[in-house]
Ligand SMILES: Nc1ncnc2c1ncn2[C@@H]1O[C@H](COP(=O)(O)OP(=O)(O)O)[C@@H](O)[C@H]1O
C-alpha cells in the first residue's frame with residue numbers, strides 16, 4: 001500500500017533535514033505505527049505521503065499512486081486525520097462533516113452516525129468553536145473516515161484524549177482494520193502502538209532506527225531486562241539493563257562488582273523501554 | 285457540485301462572520317453620505333485675487349470692466365483675514381466668480397497661498413505695457429500654464445481673430461455634465477467594492493489559515509483552486525451588492541447596469557485575487573498589515589487625483605484603480621463611452637486570471653502539516 005525509498009525533506013531547503021533517508025513499506029491490511037518523540041519527523045512524513053508537502057527527494061507510492069504527480073482521484077481512497085484539530089469553528093459538527101462529504105466522488109458515510117461513533121452524540125448541532133480540544137480532535141478523526149478510505153493516515157489520533165475515549169478510538173481503528181483498511185499511524189503513545197500495530201518504526205531526529213513487530217521486539221528483549229536496586233553513596237538507586245546490549249552488560253557487571261546489590265530480577269520490557277534502549281531517547 | 289457545495293459553505297461562513305456585514309454596512313454608510321451629506325452641486329464659483337498695480341485711471345478701468353458681470357453692479361467693501369493680518373478688499377460677485385481686489389501685492393500672495401486660489405497682479409512694465417504676474421498652486425498642468433502665457437503674450441485682438449476663424453466641430457452631441465454628487469460615485473464604488481474586496485479576502489484567508497482548514501481541503505479529491513474560487517465568488521457577491529447599494533439610490537435606472545455589473549465583477553475579481561496573493565505570503569493579518577496598508581494607499585492615489593483637476597501625472601494613470609475610476613465614470617456619464625469599460629473589464633479579468641493562477645501555485649506550495 002505504501003512504498004517509501006530514500007525520502008528526504010528539508011523545510012527551508014537549507015540542508016537541515018526534518019526527515020532523512022527514510023525507507024519503509026506498509027503492506028495491504030497492515031497497521032504500521034510510526035513512533036518517536038515530538039519533532040522526530042512523523043508529521044512531516046505523513047505530510048509528504050498525503051501530498052500536503054511537496055516531495056523533494058525520494059520515491060513514494062501510496063495506494064498505487066506515485067506521489068510525484070499526484071492525482072486528485074487518489075484522495076477518494078485515502079483518509080487523513082490531522083494532529084491539528086482543523087475544523088471550521090463557525091460551523092456545527094454536522095455541517096463540518098456534511099460539507100466535507102460532498103467533496104468526494106465516492107459514497108460517503110452518514111455524518112450523524114460518525115459523530116455518534118466518536119462519542120459526540122448530542123453535540124452535532126453545536127458550533128465546533130465551542131468544542132474542547134479533545135472534542136475537535138475526535139471530530140477530525142471521524143471526518144477522516146467519511147469516504148470509507150482503504151488507506152487511512154492517522155496523526156496522533158489519541159493524543160490529548162482521556163484514556164477511556166482513547167481506548168474507544170483504538171477499538172474503532174481495530175474494527176476498520178479488520179475490514180481490510182490499511183493504517184499508517186503516528187503516535188508517541190507506546191501502549192496504543194503496542195496494542196494496535198502489526199509493525200512499528202522507531203524514528204528519532206528524522207531517521208528510522210528500527211522497524212519490527214512489537215511481538216518480535218519483545219521476544220528479542222523480553223525477559224532480557226534486569227532491574228537492579230543498589231546503594232550508592234548511602235542512597236538507594238534503581239536501574240534497568242538489557243542483557244543483550246554490550247554497553248548495558250558492561251554497566252551491569254560494574255555494578256555487581258562494585259556496589260551493594262539490594263534486589264535484582266528480570267522483567268518483560270515494555271515497548272517504551274525498548275524504544276529508550278534502542279534509540280537512547282525518551283518518548284516525550 | 286463540489287464547486288457549489290464549497291460556495292455554499294463559504295457563504296454560510298461569511299454570513300456568520302463579521303467582515304460580510306462590515307462591507308455591506310460600509311456601502312450603506314457611503315450611500316447615505318452621498319445622498320444626504322454631499323450637495324447636488326458644490327459651489328461652482330471660483331475665487332480669484334487681484335491687485336492692480338496701476339495708476340488711478342487704469343485701476344478704475346480694470347475695476348469697471350470686472351464690474352460688468354457683477355450681480356448688483358456694485359463693489360462690496362470687505363475685510364479678509366489671513367495669517368493674523370486683516371486685508372481690506374473690494375468684492376465683485378458674478379455667477380461664476382468671486383473676485384477680490386486688494387490694495388497690495390502682499391495681500392494677493394498671502395491669500396493665494398493660504399486659500400489655494402489663483403492670484404493675479406497686474407502692473408505696467410517699462411514700455412508701459414500691461415504685465416501680469418500669476419500666483420499658481422504648483423500642481424497646475426503645463427497646458428494651463430502655457431495657456432496663460434499665450435493669452436497674455438498675444439494681443440487680445442489677434443487671439444480673438446484666431447478664435448473666430450477656428451472651425452469647431454462637435455464629435456459627441458448632447459454632452460451633459462453630471463452633478464457633483466454623481467461625480468463622487470466612481471471613487472466611492474471603487475473603494476467600497478473593489479478595494480474592500482482585497483482587504484476582506486485577505487482577512488478570510490487568515491481566518492482559514494488559523495483554523496488550518498485549507499490542509500483538510502487539500503486531502504480531498506476537490507482541488508485547492510476550487511476552494512479559492514469559492515471564496516472569490518463570495519467576494520464578488522458582496523462587491524456587486526455593495527456597488528448596487530451605492531449606485532441605485534443615486535443614479536436610479538438611468539445607466540447601463542449590464543456594463544456596471546461587468547465592471548464590478550471583473551474589478552472585484554482582480555481585487556480579491558490580489559487579496560489572495562497577499563495572504564499567501566503571510567501567516568496572519570498582523571504580519572501582512574504593512575503590505576496591505578501600503579497597497580491600499582497606492583491604490584487610493586487615483587481617487588485623490590480624481591478630485592484635483594489638472595493633477596494627472598503619468599504614474600497615477602498606471603495604478604490599477606485609475607482605469608477602474610474612469611470606467612465607472614464612463615458608465616455613469618449620460619453619454620459615456622461603452623468601449624472603455626469593456627476594455628477595462630477585459631483587462632482586469634485577464635489580470636485577475638494571471639494572479640489567480642499564481643496564487644493557486646503559491647497555496648499548494650505553502651500547505652503545512
Ligand atoms: N513548517 C515548518 N517549517 C520549518 N520546520 C518545520 C516545519 N514543520 C516542522 N518543522 C520541523 O521539522 C521537524 C519535524 O517536525 P514534525 O514532522 O512535526 O515532527 P513530529 O510530528 O514527529 O512531532 C521538527 O524539527 C520541526 O521543528
Ligand SMILES: [Mg+2]
Nearest residue numbers: 042043044083
Ligand atoms: Mg507531529
